[in-house]
Amino acid sequence: MEFLEFQKRVYRQFGLNLEGYKEKQLKRRITSLMQSQGIDDFSSYFQLLVKDEEQLMRFLDKVTINVSEFFRNPDIFKSLETKILPDLVKNKPRLKIWSAACSNGSEPYSLAIMLEELTPGVKHQIEATDIDKKILEVAKKGYYEERFLKNVSPDRLKKFFKPHDKGYLISDEIKRRVQYRHHDLLNDPYGRNYDLIVCRNVTIYFTMEAQDLLYRKFSEALSPGGFLFIGATENMLRYRELGFEKVMPWFYRRAAN
Ligand SMILES: C[S@@+](CC[C@H](N)C(=O)[O-])C[C@H]1O[C@@H](n2cnc3c(N)ncnc32)[C@H](O)[C@@H]1O
Secondary structure, three states: OOHHHHHHHHHHHHOOOOOOEOHHHHHHHHHHHHHHOOOOOHHHHHHHHHHOHHHHHHHHHHHHOOOOOOOOOHHHHHHHHHHHHHHHHHHOOOOEEEEEOOOOOHHHHHHHHHHHHHOOOOOOEEEEEEOOHHHHHHHHHOEEEHHHHOOOOHHHHHHHEEEEOOEEEEOHHHHOOEEEEEOOOOOOOOOOOEEEEEEOOOHHHEOHHHHHHHHHHHHHHEEEEEEEEEOOOOOOOOOOOOOEEEEEOOEEEEOOO
């Protein structure tokens, strides 16, 4: 079985459409998984995924890659905190925010913490979505080992977390601020009227065409003047064509129509 046929079968059987992912990278990740099982053809591997749920979970994990941490790239989060958010809350008391591909919740909870400090008690609407249902359960629990918290100041740790087991639990107050939902960025419809969309460290796995489409859809999903915040290793080259103006590295504003 060719890789393309494998992709098609995965889509039909498990509803996971891999078409928008960079093929070489994806193939490399999947082949290394196959090798770890002593399998060297896609047909046998597909059969294994159909009958062995644990292998299927490992496959989904490998394809989606869940690495995340609180305030990932702290200097850039500082720009969000000091330059972008104050402007947004000045113009609108209650923001609508989307953390797209939120992984284990570190990202939306980081946003909720910053907003609680900026506008204490205000219940902004923070939606957080991911394609991986398992990681969404992790996010909802809100339990983190220390390695996820290295950018959290002692002050914030004291105020917004409580020690639990070998790590920390996010406070209920912050947890309540984030609504989680399953969503596939490449295949599901997008919401509307967001003031801020945070989408970091996922488009790197997508083809250029898929990235362009996604950025265009983000621009339509934003309110006029709303911001898109992207990952530290990302750069939207054709931002003008895609409906944005660049405010500073990693921050784009929806252009006026
Ligand atoms: C590396 S993590 C990034 C997490 C967080 N945004 C950050 O920057 O720390 C990538 C996340 O993208 C999710 N993902 C991969 N493909 C996706 C898709 N098509 N739609 C939505 N989420 C996807 C994965 O499940 C994973 O949780």
